[in-house]
Amino acid sequence: MALNKTWNQHVVKKENKSLVLNVIQSSSPISRADIASITGLNKGTVSSQVTELIDEHLIYESGPGKSSGGRRPVMLLFNKIAGYSIGIDLGVNYILGLLTDLEGNICKENYIKIKDLSFDEIMEKLYEVIDSLIASAPSSPYGIIGIGIGVPGTVDNNGNILLAPNLKWKNIHLKEILEEKYHIPIVIENEANGGAHGERKFGIGMDTKHIVYVSIGIGIGVGLNLNGELYKGNNGFSGELGHMTIDINGKDCRCGSKGCWELYASEQALDDYAAQLKLTSLSEEEISLESLLSLAEKGDEKGIALFEEIGNQVGIGLKNIVNIFNPEQIIVGGRLAAAKKWLIAPIKKQLDQTQLFQQQDLQVDFSSLSTHSAAMGVAAFAVEEFLQNNLHKA
Amino acid sequence: MALNKTWNQHVVKKENKSLVLNVIQSSSPISRADIASITGLNKGTVSSQVTELIDEHLIYESGPGKSSGGRRPVMLLFNKIAGYSIGIDLGVNYILGLLTDLEGNICKENYIKIKDLSFDEIMEKLYEVIDSLIASAPSSPYGIIGIGIGVPGTVDNNGNILLAPNLKWKNIHLKEILEEKYHIPIVIENEANGGAHGERKFGIGMDTKHIVYVSIGIGIGVGLNLNGELYKGNNGFSGELGHMTIDINGKDCRCGSKGCWELYASEQALDDYAAQLKLTSLSEEEISLESLLSLAEKGDEKGIALFEEIGNQVGIGLKNIVNIFNPEQIIVGGRLAAAKKWLIAPIKKQLDQTQLFQQQDLQVDFSSLSTHSAAMGVAAFAVEEFLQNNLHKA
DNA sequence: AAAACTTAGTTTATTCACTAGACAAACAAT
DNA sequence: ATTGTTTGTCTAGTGAATAAACTAAGTTTT
Numbered sequence: 001m002a003l004n005k006t007w008n009q010h011v012v013k014k015e016n017k018s019l020v021l022n023v024i025q026s027s028s029p030i031s032r033a034d035i036a037s038i039t040g041l042n043k044g045t046v047s048s049q050v051t052e053l054i055d056e057h058l059i060y061e062s063g064p065g066k067s068s069g070g071r072r073p074v075m076l077l078f079n080k081i082a083g084y085s086i087g088i089d090l091g092v093n094y095i096l097g098l099l100t101d102l103e104g105n106i107c108k109e110n111y112i113k114i115k116d117l118s119f120d121e122i123m124e125k126l127y128e129v130i131d132s133l134i135a136s137a138p139s140s141p142y143g144i145i146g147i148g149i150g151v152p153g154t155v156d157n158n159g160n161i162l163l164a165p166n167l168k169w170k171n172i173h174l175k176e177i178l179e180e181k182y183h184i185p186i187v188i189e190n191e192a193n194g195g196a197h198g199e200r201k202f203g204i205g206m207d208t209k210h211i212v213y214v215s216i217g218i219g220i221g222v223g224l225n226l227n228g229e230l231y232k233g234n235n236g237f238s239g240e241l242g243h244m245t246i247d248i249n250g251k252d253c254r255c256g257s258k259g260c261w262e263l264y265a266s267e268q269a270l271d272d273y274a275a276q277l278k279l280t281s282l283s284e285e286e287i288s289l290e291s292l293l294s295l296a297e298k299g300d301e302k303g304i305a306l307f308e309e310i311g312n313q314v315g316i317g318l319k320n321i322v323n324i325f326n327p328e329q330i331i332v333g334g335r336l337a338a339a340k341k342w343l344i345a346p347i348k349k350q351l352d353q354t355q356l357f358q359q360q361d362l363q364v365d366f367s368s369l370s371t372h373s374a375a376m377g378v379a380a381f382a383v384e385e386f387l388q389n390n391l392h393k394a
Numbered sequence: 395m396a397l398n399k400t401w402n403q404h405v406v407k408k409e410n411k412s413l414v415l416n417v418i419q420s421s422s423p424i425s426r427a428d429i430a431s432i433t434g435l436n437k438g439t440v441s442s443q444v445t446e447l448i449d450e451h452l453i454y455e456s457g458p459g460k461s462s463g464g465r466r467p468v469m470l471l472f473n474k475i476a477g478y479s480i481g482i483d484l485g486v487n488y489i490l491g492l493l494t495d496l497e498g499n500i501c502k503e504n505y506i507k508i509k510d511l512s513f514d515e516i517m518e519k520l521y522e523v524i525d526s527l528i529a530s531a532p533s534s535p536y537g538i539i540g541i542g543i544g545v546p547g548t549v550d551n552n553g554n555i556l557l558a559p560n561l562k563w564k565n566i567h568l569k570e571i572l573e574e575k576y577h578i579p580i581v582i583e584n585e586a587n588g589g590a591h592g593e594r595k596f597g598i599g600m601d602t603k604h605i606v607y608v609s610i611g612i613g614i615g616v617g618l619n620l621n622g623e624l625y626k627g628n629n630g631f632s633g634e635l636g637h638m639t640i641d642i643n644g645k646d647c648r649c650g651s652k653g654c655w656e657l658y659a660s661e662q663a664l665d666d667y668a669a670q671l672k673l674t675s676l677s678e679e680e681i682s683l684e685s686l687l688s689l690a691e692k693g694d695e696k697g698i699a700l701f702e703e704i705g706n707q708v709g710i711g712l713k714n715i716v717n718i719f720n721p722e723q724i725i726v727g728g729r730l731a732a733a734k735k736w737l738i739a740p741i742k743k744q745l746d747q748t749q750l751f752q753q754q755d756l757q758v759d760f761s762s763l764s765t766h767s768a769a770m771g772v773a774a775f776a777v778e779e780f781l782q783n784n785l786h787k788a
Numbered sequence: 789a790a791a792a793c794t795t796a797g798t799t800t801a802t803t804c805a806c807t808a809g810a811c812a813a814a815c816a817a818t
Numbered sequence: 819a820t821t822g823t824t825t826g827t828c829t830a831g832t833g834a835a836t837a838a839a840c841t842a843a844g845t846t847t848t
Contacts, residue, residue: 006435009403012406013805031826044827067814068823071826074825231621233604240718241717247640247643247653325627326626402807403835426796436835461843464844
C-alpha cells in the first residue's frame with residue numbers, strides 16, 4: 001500500500017541509534033558526553049541509546065577514562081565479539097574463507113585450492129569451508145550473524161548468480177541454497193564489489209568517498225563505490241569494464257566485440273604476451289604470474305618490459321575511468337596487483353597524459369589487503385546487514 | 395560541531411511534507427484521503443500538512459471530485475504558478491533561455507544566436523536574455539524563484555566553471571556573479587547533467603532510475619543519473635566520456651591522448667568524415683550538420699552512409715557505457731540526435747553484439763525534448779532547490 | 789422518503805522521541 | 819575545605835505522528 005517510506009519517530013530513533021553506534025565504532029573508546037558533542041544529540045538522548053545498546057550486547061562499558069578537570073567519564077567500547085561473520089572469496093581455482101569479528105578482524109582463515117570441479121563438488125568444498133569456520137567460532141551472544149560470498153560473476157539484486165563465466169556457472173540461486181542450509185542471512189556479491197568494500201572499510205580507501213576498485217586477475221572486474229555506497233546498476237551488471245572497447249580494430253573477444261580492455265591488461269594478457277615474446281628461460285607450460293614475477297624480480301629485462309607493457313595498457317583503461325567517474329581514488333587489486341613495482345610507473349605516465357582536466361586530488365593506490373580484500377568486504381556486508389536489522393527490531 | 399546529521403521531528407516533518415507535495419505534484423488532482431493511503435501517513439497528519447501547503451500557496455483546493463459512494467472529496471492541485479523559474483542553455487553559438495512554471499511548462503522562450511563573442515559580450519547577452527524573461531513573468535506569490543544555467547564544461551560543487559574549452563572559459567565564478575546581480579538562487583550545471591535531468595523529469599526518461607544521457611554535439615558530454623540522482627564525481631568532472639579512449643592507436647586528441655570517442659562520434663567527426671569523402675554536392679564551406687541532414691533526407695547514399703558510420707562509432711561508445719554502468723536507459727541527445735533516423739540501426743547493431751550479458755531490459759532512446767532538454771533540466775534544478783528550502787523554513 | 793451505509797476530512801487524546809535544564813556524582817585546582 | 823568543572827541522570831516540556839471518535843456529505847437499500 002504505502003509506496004514511499006514515511007518518516008516517524010521510529011525512523012528517527014533507529015537512525016540516531018545507528019549514528020551513536022557508528023561513532024562508538026569509529027572513535028572508541030569514547031564517553032557519552034563526547035558522543036553527544038560529536039553527534040549534536042542531547043546528552044540524555046545519548047544516554048538512553050547507550051543503555052539500549054548495552055542491553056543488546058553491542059557495546060560495553062570499560063573502566064573510567066582520564067578526567068579533564070571534572071568527573072571521570074565512563075568509556076564505551078564496541079563489543080566486537082558480540083557475534084562473528086563469515087566471508088568467502090569463491091575464486092576460480094581457490095576458496096578463501098574468513099571468520100571475522102564484528103569489527104572485521106580476522107579470527108580464522110581457511111584457504112583451499114580447487115581445480116576443475118563440478119558444481120556439486122565446489123558446493124561440497126564450500127560447505128566444508130563454512131562448516132569448519134562455524135565450528136571454530138567462539139561462543140557469543142549472537143553467534144554467526146551472516147555469511148557473505150564474493151563470486152567472479154554478475155549477481156542480481158536478489159542474490160542470484162546470473163553468470164560466472166570462469167566458473168561456468170549460470171543462473172545459480174546461491175543465496176536461497178545457503179539460506180536453506182544454514183538459516184542465517186546470506187549476502188552474495190560480485191568479487192570486485194566485495195573488494196571495493198573491503199578496501200574502503202579496512203584498507204587503503206578508508207577515508208575516501210568515491211572509489212573505483214579495479215580487480216585484475218584472469219579478467220578485469222570493477223567495483224564502484226560512488227557517493228560512499230556501492231553502485232550496482234539496473235540488474236547488478238555494472239563494472240564490467242573488462243569489456244570496455246579500447247581498440248576498435250583489436251583482437252576478438254569471447255564477449256562478441258573487439259579490443260576489450262581485459263585482452264590487453266590482465267593475467268591472461270600477460271601470459272599471451274609472454275608466449276609471444278618467447279622468453280628463453282621459460283617454457284610455455286611454465287608461464288604463470290608467479291614465474292614471471294620471480295623472473296622480473298631477478299632483474300630479467302624482458303620480464304620487466306612485459307609488466308611495463310601491461311602497466312601501460314592498464315593505465316589506458318584507468319585514464320578512461322578517470323574521465324568517466326572522476327573518482328577520488330582508484331584502487332588496483334586482484335592477483336596482478338602483486339606486480340605493483342613495475343606497473344605503477346607506466347600507469348602514472350598514462351594518467352598524467354590527460355591535460356584537459358587537472359585531476360590534482362586523484363589518488364591511485366594498490367590494494368592494501370591484497371588477496372583478502374574481497375573476503376573481508378563481503379564479511380563486512382554481512383555485519384552491516386546484521387547491525388541494521390538488529391537496530392531496527394529493537 | 396555536529397559532524398553528522400541528527401534526526402529529529404523537524405526533519406521528519408520536512409520529509410513528510412515534501413512527500414505529500416510530491417504525491418500531489420505527481421498524482422494531481424488528488425484528495426487528502428488518497429494521499430494518506432498512498433503515503434501511509436495518517437489522515438490527520440496529511441490534513442495538517444495540506445493546510446500548511448495551502449497557506450504557503452504551493453497547492454490549492456479545486457472543486458469537489460467524484461464520489462465513490464460517500465462524501466465527495468476535495469481535490470488538491472499543485473499551484474504551478476506560485477512562482478517561475480528560469481533555465482538557460484549557454485551554448486557555444488547560441489543562448490537559449492526559458493521561463494517555466496514550477497511544473498516545468500515553458501511560458502516564454504528566448505533564443506539568440508551568438509558568434510565569437512568575448513566573455514563580457516556573452517555576459518551582456520546573457521543579462522539581456524534573463525532580464526527579458528524576468529520582465530515577461532506574470533506576477534506570482536514567489537516571483538522568480540531561481541535561475542539555472544547549463545554550460546558546456548566542467549562545474550565544481552560550488553558552481554564555479556572550471557573549464558569550458560569550447561567557450562574558452564576557465565575558472566569563472568558564474569554563480570557568484572549572477573547571485574550578486576539578481577539576488578536569487580543560482581544553479582550552475584554542466585549542460586549534459588542538465589539534459590539528463592530534463593529528460594528524466596519531463597522527457598523520455600520519466601520512469602527510469604538509472605539513466606545515462608549522452609549529449610552529442612561538437613563534442614560529447616554525458617550526464618549520469620544513477621540511483622535516481624545526479625552523479626557528479628569528486629570534483630564535478632564525471633561524464634567526460636568524450637575522452638574515453640576507444641582506439642589506442644587512433645587520432646591525436648587535444649586532450650593529450652589518442653583515439654578519444656568524440657573524435658569518431660560527434661558533429662566534429664561528421665564534418666571531418668564528410669570532408670574526407672569529398673561529397674561532390676557540397677563544398678567544404680557548406681559542410682554542416684544541417685546541410686548533411688538535408689542531403690541524407692534527399693536520399694543521397696553517401697550522405698546516409700556517413701551518418702551510419704557515425705552511428706556505428708556512437709554505438710561502440712554506448713556499448714562501453716552499458717558494460718560500465720548497466721543503465722536502465724540510455725538517452726541520446728544533443729544536436730546530432732536529429733539524425734536519429736540513420737543512427738538508430740547501427741547503434742542497435744553494435745549493442746546487440748555483446749553476447750556476454752543479456753541486457754533484456756535496456757532501453758535506448760533519443761531525446762524527446764530535443765534542443766530544450768538542458769534548459770528545462772536546469773530550470774527544474776532551480777525549482778527543486780526552491781521547494782526544498784521553502785519547506786525547510788516553514 | 790427514511791434508514792442504512794460509505795467515504796472525506798477534522799478534532800481530540802495519546803504516544804513517543806528528542807531537548808533543555810536542573811541535579812547529583814566525582815574529580816581537579818586552589 | 820572550598821570552588822569550579824565535567825560526567826551522566828532525571829524531570830518536565832515540546833512537537834510530530836497516530837488512533838479513534840466525530841462531523842459532513844454523499845450513495846444505496848428498503
